[in-house]
Amino acid sequence: MTQPPRPRVLVVEDEPDIMLLIRLWLGAGGFEVVEAQTGSEAAAYLESDESFDVVLLDLRLPDIDGWTLLTRIRGNERTRSLPVVIASAHAGSSTARRAAEFGCSYVSKPFNPETILAALRSRLGRPAGRLSSTGG
Amino acid sequence: MRQTIEVLRHVGLGVFVGLTIVCARQWRARTQPALRWATIAFGSLAAIGLIGLVMQQQVFRGLVLWLIKGLLAVLILFPYFLYRFAVAFQRPSRLVMGVARAVTLIAVAYSLAIPRLVLPGMPQPAWLTVYRGVILAQWTILFCIIASQLWWGAKGQTTVPRRRMRTLALASLGMNVAILLSGIAAGTPSERMRLVTQVLSLGSSILFFVGLAPPAWLVHIWRRPEMVGFQGAMRDLFAATSQAEVSRILLPHAVRVIGARGAALVSGTGTLLATHGTTDAPENIVALALSKKDPDTPSVHRVAFRTGAMLIWTSPYAPFFSQSEFAMLDGWGLFVDLALERSAAAERQRMFIANAAHELRTPLTTILGVASTLADARGSLTEAQVQDCLQALERQGARAVLLIRNLLDLAQLDGERLATSIETITVSGVVQHAMEAAPPPPGINVTVKVAPDIVAEADPDRLEQILVNLLSNAYRYGGPDVLIETREEPDGIVLVVSDAGPGVPEELVPHLFEPFTRGNGARASGSGLGLALSKRLAEAIAGSMWYSPASPRGASFSVRLRRSA
Numbered sequence: 225m226t227q228p229p230r231p232r233v234l235v236v237e238d239e240p241d242i243m244l245l246i247r248l249w250l251g252a253g254g255f256e257v258v259e260a261q262t263g264s265e266a267a268a269y270l271e272s273d274e275s276f277d278v279v280l281l282d283l284r285l286p287d288i289d290g291w292t293l294l295t296r297i298r299g300n301e302r303t304r305s306l307p308v309v310i311a312s313a314h315a316g317s318s319t320a321r322r323a324a325e326f327g328c329s330y331v332s333k334p335f336n337p338e339t340i341l342a343a344l345r346s347r348l349g350r351p352a353g354r355l356s357s358t359g360g
Numbered sequence: 361m362r363q364t365i366e367v368l369r370h371v372g373l374g375v376f377v378g379l380t381i382v383c384a385r386q387w388r389a390r391t392q393p394a395l396r397w398a399t400i401a402f403g404s405l406a407a408i409g410l411i412g413l414v415m416q417q418q419v420f421r422g423l424v425l426w427l428i429k430g431l432l433a434v435l436i437l438f439p440y441f442l443y444r445f446a447v448a449f450q451r452p453s454r455l456v457m458g459v460a461r462a463v464t465l466i467a468v469a470y471s472l473a474i475p476r477l478v479l480p481g482m483p484q485p486a487w488l489t490v491y492r493g494v495i496l497a498q499w500t501i502l503f504c505i506i507a508s509q510l511w512w513g514a515k516g517q518t519t520v521p522r523r524r525m526r527t528l529a530l531a532s533l534g535m536n537v538a539i540l541l542s543g544i545a546a547g548t549p550s551e552r553m554r555l556v557t558q559v560l561s562l563g564s565s566i567l568f569f570v571g572l573a574p575p576a577w578l579v580h581i582w583r584r585p586e587m588v589g590f591q592g593a594m595r596d597l598f599a600a601t602s603q604a605e606v607s608r609i610l611l612p613h614a615v616r617v618i619g620a621r622g623a624a625l626v627s628g629t630g631t632l633l634a635t636h637g638t639t640d641a642p643e644n645i646v647a648l649a650l651s652k653k654d655p656d657t658p659s660v661h662r663v664a665f666r667t668g669a670m671l672i673w674t675s676p677y678a679p680f681f682s683q684s685e686f687a688m689l690d691g692w693g694l695f696v697d698l699a700l701e702r703s704a705a706a707e708r709q710r711m712f713i714a715n716a717a718h719e720l721r722t723p724l725t726t727i728l729g730v731a732s733t734l735a736d737a738r739g740s741l742t743e744a745q746v747q748d749c750l751q752a753l754e755r756q757g758a759r760a761v762l763l764i765r766n767l768l769d770l771a772q773l774d775g776e777r778l779a780t781s782i783e784t785i786t787v788s789g790v791v792q793h794a795m796e797a798a799p800p801p802p803g804i805n806v807t808v809k810v811a812p813d814i815v816a817e818a819d820p821d822r823l824e825q826i827l828v829n830l831l832s833n834a835y836r837y838g839g840p841d842v843l844i845e846t847r848e849e850p851d852g853i854v855l856v857v858s859d860a861g862p863g864v865p866e867e868l869v870p871h872l873f874e875p876f877t878r879g880n881g882a883r884a885s886g887s888g889l890g891l892a893l894s895k896r897l898a899e900a901i902a903g904s905m906w907y908s909p910a911s912p913r914g915a916s917f918s919v920r921l922r923r924s925a
Contacts, residue, residue: 239722241752245729248745252737313718334725337733 225360230256231277231348235312236293238286240314249337255344263288267296270303278347280340281328283312283319290357294326307347366556373409375565382573394448394680398572399457401441401750404434425477432471436495439502440464442532446506449676450513460502467498496543503536513677518619520582521681524571531567534560573616579684586617586685597699601706603627606699607634610670614692618685620672626650627668627700638673645671661686665693667700715876716899719888723756730756759887766889769825770875773896780819780901784924787814787855791844794827800842804835807847816853816921820903823921826897826905829890830857830917837861838914852903852923859914863909872907891917 233255237243239296243259250257258276260266270276274297279297283290290310297303310323313333323330379402408431415427423899443460451457470491507529514525538560545553570578584669585829593613600606611623615636623637626649632642648660649669659679663670672689730749738746771776788810827844834842838859847854864872871877873895876888894917898905903921909918 239481241726241730241756242722243754244748245733248733248737248741248749252740292657331514332727334721336729 230254231344232256232258232275233344234258234260234262234266234276234279236260236263236279236285236290237282238262238284239282246340249340250344251339253341253344261291262286263293266293270297270300270306274302276306278344279306279308280344281308281310283310291322294328298326309340309343309347311340355356361555365551365554365558368562369409372558372565373406373413375405375562375569376409378400379569379572380567384568386573392680393450394445397441397445397448401438402568404441405438408435408438412451425632428477429472429474432474435681436464436467436498439499439506443502443506446509446528446532449680450509452509456505456887460505463494463498463501470494490725492543493710496540500536503532505607506532507536513675516619517619517675517677517681518685519585520579520684521619521677522827524574524681525677527567527574528571531564531571534564534567536744538564578784583684583688589613589616590688594695598702600699600703602703603633603700603707606696607636610692610696610699611636613809614663614670614672614689617677617689618672618674618682618688620661620674620675620678621710624649625668626671629665633668638790640673655757661689663689663693666697667902668696670696695750712875716763716767719876720760723760723763726756727753727760737747763887764890766887766893770889770893770896773893773900775901778897778900780822782817782819782881782901784815785818785820785823786812787816787846787853787921788812788817790820790823791827791855793820794824794831797824798828798831798835800831801835804838804840804842806842806844807830809843810855813844814846814848814853815924818903818921822897823919826919827855833890833917834859834861834915838872849920852920855919855921856916858910858914860910860914863915864907869907873875873905894919906913 227246231254233250235243235246235250235257237246237259238261239325240261247257247259247332257271258273260269264287266279266281270279281290281294287295290312294308294310297306297308310319310328310330311333312319312330319332320330329343329347331339380399383402385393387399405810413430415424430445440460441873474487474724510525510529510532512530515524538557541553541560542557545557574582590613593609596609597606600609604820607625611625611634616619616624620637622636624635624638624640624645625633626646627633628652630646632646635642635645638645649662649671659676660673661672661678663672663676670689670692678686691887734746734749741749760810770777788808791808795806795808802806831844833840833888834857838861840860842857842859845856845858847856868877873891877891895905896920901921903919905917905919908916908918
């Protein structure tokens, strides 16, 4: 009996200890985690690897702003409809609105394993472009 | 009674001479067209009175007819000059202007054309009756225009300008009644009628005086309602806790005190903070507020103060009648500065608390997350993962402790309660201690070039704290090579920590020593307070600290210490 493939998530997070937590949670939740500590590292992964199912993106990154990276993802033909979940400590309605404009889900930091797994699972198999038409 | 009339006449003349001097002095101080016309108007009236006094002595017998014709013409021009004063603020309709000009022209021409003098008691010819009618009509028309222009123009003005304008309107009407009475009774002048006209004329001249140059005590009484509003505004201003709130309170009050159409508040850095009742383009408002020149339009008043400027769009009457209110408004600058600075400090404090909470939240939630993961899922974790978790707990705990310690130090430094003990120290000894407390991580090499005999006056523990902060900073942002060295300068020992990293981005430099300023590349493991704290610590131990770019690249932080005596 073959196991179904584990969904691949690219986690973009600069805090090593938060990364550790996410790695543990997502690993236990059945995801295969690929880690990027900077925006440029994440961009390089997305450029060379087409097999990601979803991206978990921290907005505060050491090199480039999370929104800038998101604009690049949406501007690239290959990654245009890649599901993205934004994680940010700067909680606010403007962040949520902007996330929706990019066709992204949004979870506010600090998060717990349940919220983050639910957010990622709900986006699997749902390309970004269809987000608004399905109502969220 | 004759004597009383003569006395009244002389007093009235004195008032007009006084009015002329007052208007001329104001005109010299501020070259407003209205003041020019007021000076000419009262000057001409005073001149007629003075010449009349001389003529009573009958000095110019031969020239009497032409002199009197000239005087009559000037007398006719008096209401015209006063009319020019009243319309200098706001032009009336073309029809009104045409009528005023025409009746004046006819009256002057008639005066120059009279064939001879008719003294009281002589038979009254028909042309004289017509002439008298023309003059009375001209005076009445012009004074009605003046009175209505000032009376209705006062609508919407604040108390002081409104009272001043309406006093002038009443003075004009009084003057007109006086001239009508003397005109009607001209053929058969009774002593009583002459007394009444003299009293009316004197009363009007005093009203003119009050309207044009009100005494300070009267202005004070008139201004009471605005002063009550002003005190309310000040009370509200000092309760304001944000710049937006300061603007929201200030502008409506400023508009009310001046009776203005609108107002705007611009910060010293050229940010339009708020507008009230004006629809001008923001860039125009900012340019007008920051310009060094006076606004081109007299109806825009600028109140400049240290932290910015307030612009007020006034009625056309305000520059003349609201001088005292403008002076009061100019005096607000100090209060606005205080209120804006106070609210900026409150905003900074709110930001500081928000930042501190945010910084604390990261380690605490990580600790909580790791702890609950260990509690719930320890069985499914590998030994290496458990070790990672325990190390994360330790790191984040240390981070929270560092942050709290720095916050406490910063609070003590701001309250100037930090205890320091300044003593003679060996700089190399303190550097060594700092290196032990903050050893370089793998891949980073620290070179120390500090001669062992260099001594300075400092608090060794605080200096070590500064050095640890600077080293941690260099490890976090700099390249692989860090250099610690000293330089002897005439005014002290300079201790320099430099790295060969990318240096501080130019836009960050002005904020480098503010709490929670972070550069790109930050693994956000520091407290965000290290540099802010270090600078204040350096100052607390009677030294100073500054940043300069290192050569050829990198960041260089210098601490100046006092030399040992």
